[in-house]
Amino acid sequence: MSSQPEQHLLAVSGLRIAFRQGGAGVTAVQDASFAIKPGEMLALVGESGSGKSITALSLLGLLPPNAVVEAGQAHFQGRDLLALPASESRAIAGRRIAMIFQEPMTALNPVLTVGWQIGEVLKQHHQLPRAERQRRVVDLLAQVGIPDPEQRASDYPHQLSGGMRQRVMIAMALAGQPELLIADEPTTALDVTVQAQIMDLLQALRRQYGTAILLITHNLALVNEQADRVAVMYAGSIVETAGCDDLFRRPAHPYTRLLLRSIPSVDQRGQRLAAITGSVPKPEEAIPGCRFAPRCPLATPQCQAEAPLFRDLGHGHGVVCHLAEAPLPEVQTDTAASKDDVVLPSPVLQVTGLQVWFPRQSGLLRRTIGYVKAVDGIDFTLWPGETLALVGESGCGKTTVGKALVGLAPVNAGRIVVHGKTDLTGLHPRALRPFRQTIQMIFQDPFSSLDPRLTIGETIAEGMEIHQPGLTSHERQSRMADLIAKVGLPADALRRYPHQFSGGQRQRIGLARSLAVNPAVVICDECTSALDVSVQAQILNLLKDLQHELGLAYLFITHDLGVVSFLAERIAVMYLGRIVEHGQTAEVMAAPRHPYTKALLAAAPTLDSADGRPKLRLPGDVPSPINPPAGCHFHPRCPYAQAVCRTMPPPSASFSPTHSCTCHFPVA
């Protein structure tokens, strides 16, 4: 791979990093080798625990104290970064190589202005007079596309949005005019439209200054659209390296191939996703031979015994596998999933005019001075056995809708009617209790959604004790055993504690807890977004199976359009507390009518070739619901906005019996 190392800006070879844990060494990165040319964007892709972040941190000498580089070199401009003394590597880190982190919220000091913080970095690199430094700070802020840079330089981090903060981080990284920028999940914490802005910015900087970028991410679709070359990491080793086109057209390693197939998209509708069984092994798990072998459908005895070596497939495409070209087993298609012949009975949930306003109080007497209109009048209907996706960016109120439906947020106005009979709004908590079991919720974070001090059995039994008090303890036990088997966990799970399970298994437990009370509607609040792609596919398959078996209706709250197009029959797109477009998934995906939907679809990276899609980029961020823009909420960011949009709330327009949108000028 590194035949002419002098051409490379950075060439890493044979990198091995281990953690010291109670005397024993645990290998976190094994024999990682990759190289970046000047001005190139290399993506290091992998699921959690693959060792991609640790690899980057080792280059900057930022490893945690219990981690040591055991072997390998990293040649950067002719010097081995790993062999340098700490003082010299610090001189290179930050100046020649800069890093931006995932969490723009915590990477900035909240009590100092952003201008001060950028100036501090400049001070490290250049001896500049004070006024000159001020000017450079403003220049840098302008360079990363922050409007009003003079004003913003004296702002504190909390006054800026997430996207703006990430821009400030990039400005700090650019302060030393680095040749290499390491971006560790730079957009994971951001919304898709903001993610698109940040990636555009990084690409522009790359073109302008020839900065090479090492992009570390778990998002394969993003890599497909942005990177020149890709290195795929799995459980501490690089399993495949290739040019971007090569990797996505002709993936060689079974892991890469399965990973690409397990990403939900519209093409897999009506099929099962090719979920990889199990989960990513922890570094301390000893696996002889190929580390992917236990999850690989092709694994042979050779794979289990002997670690594969790097094989060059030509054109800079290399793979670490014994069976790189062997065909994969076909995915079974879900034949019974066609929904057309299902006779729709009466709706299970009808929501009309739902409003959730949080009062803003101030002063000693807590007088209400205004409202945060988190949800501002939305309507939708849910039939048994169907999935409605509620899509939108953070702050649009989609989670609040879910919480209002299960009684966790106060409903201001509107009706929530279950089974066509009972309106849940305004019911006394005690009168509401019997209806609680109808609507259940699965949460986003698998680590906080289970009580760490209760066994799985106690957690699942809790709802049954409330809603089926007549059950004997024996009946309850046997029903719990059924449930736990239904969500695909072993029977002894009931006696264990949550921390003994992985994220995917915990989501299965959360599902079992909901199913214990026989719900008709399950609200899935971003329930797969905290999971690795391969595990997400398992959960999505399970959700589909259970829906088919039990006739559940799902309200799927998400920002991931790939998951939506795979799972949902209908989509409702939310913006600032209102539904702006509503229709069958196919209709909305193929011909979005609202400019926001169109921008959302354009911003979300996909695995298809990116060239054919129109680039519609939204400026700015989602405004605060405290003081939403007048007229159409979307007009400040809308490229088609006219005078009428600023004053009049838009009317609803229908394009088919199922497809409607609220816009003055629907896109044709």
Added chain:
Amino acid sequence: MPATFFQSWWFQNLLTLGLLTGAALLAWRLSRREYWRNAFHEICRNRLAVISFIILCGYGAIAILDSVGWRRPLRHPETGEVARHPETGKVILDQGASALDYLLAPISAKREKTYSAPLAATDYTPTTAMSSTGQPQRVHAPLTYPRSHLFGTDRIGQDVFCQACKSIRTGIIIGLLTTILAVPFALVFGTAAGYYGGWIDDATQYVCAVLSSIPTVLFIAAFMIIFGQGLPQLALAMGIASWTGLCRLLRGETIRLRETDFVLAAKAMGVPSWRIILRHIVPNVLHLILITTVIRFSSEVLAEAAFTYLGIGVGADTMSWGAMINDARTELTREPIIWWKLAAAFTFMVGLVLPANLFGDAVRDALDPRLR
């Protein structure tokens, strides 16, 4: 003669028995729960915790022995004859003493004249005596009971080891009673304020603010003046003065827990609030209670010393480490210094507080399933 039933040995024995039965019942109930059984096995595997527990049991046993007692017939000091009422002929009983007093009697009966160093054979301070030649000279007179006082004797020749043993009950009662009084207050008000918010929160916060703005020393002084000096009064006053800190801590933690997904899930399930608090909130704040309790236990014992010094602690008739440290204060200024009373109080306090800390840590870890 005891004035009322509540001051009689009968009442105190019954109370001790009742408390012991209650503790045994609680232990029996908990031993039937798998969660606690696992925790118990976990503690048994930690050698340091087991040693600490054995030491704590020793202290506990001494405190219990010091809490039960009975009266014995009054005997003539020389003939040993049982005294009888001259008219009715009924046996006259003495004031009574605790089981520990009877056990320690062989040691406490060995009175010296004044100070003697630990395990010394002679007096600490020389006295003037006539030598065989008739010359007055300064000599260290031999003790009545040489080499039999582990921690020496005090100014009036009493055995310091016996005093330290007698102080154990006071220390444990101050530590336990204060905690037992403070924790339920803090737990109920802290979790309720944190979970419900609104006016309940406002009211609790207001009470806490008022209580903690009263200087503790003044509050306890006023309390002791109104209700009289004594062990229960002091524990009650200290309990009232000290629950606000823990209450605020628990309120903050409850507010954090209230928003976690597992509590939201239980709410969405329709689980009643009191049940959410009992089942989800309390077990998840238990480690905080345990840590503060153990830390507080030692500071209560020290606070007792300070209050006794100010004259608002337990009465002069009750032996306590605080009283011993106060005595030591003047003894330490003498030349040569009398150090063993302080050493005895210090050794006994460390011997209680250190195992209590170690055992508390072990219990906290054992109750957290994540660490198993």
